[in-house]
Amino acid sequence: MRNFHSPHTEFDDEGVVALEFVLVAPFLIALLFAIASFGMFFSAKVDVTSAARDAARTLALGGTPTYPAGVTASGVVTCPPGNTTSNASVTLSSNYTFDIPLIPLGTKTITATGTMRCGG
8 A cells, every 4th residue: 555645755845835925025115015015105295285274364463474394385474464254375385205115106296275254
């Protein structure tokens, strides 16, 4: 009777597992970088939106807003003195560059508009 479990007929799978890991690892690492980069993108988007809202609030109350570094303001609408019926608004823009290995997404522009009624 033939023994199918003899050492001469078994195959060593350790090399196959190592090869599969070498082929899959770069994609898993790129996926981790992509998740982190998209998280940072959404954090930057929240920061720009918050800055636009704060700038509109400052304009509505008659002040001069300050903008974070790397943020460009456009479409600034101020309030005339004593007016409480119109709105103050400002649009802020910022560029975000994705740094993901193996996935070239480049630079995206984040734009947010803040609006608030004059006088608060």
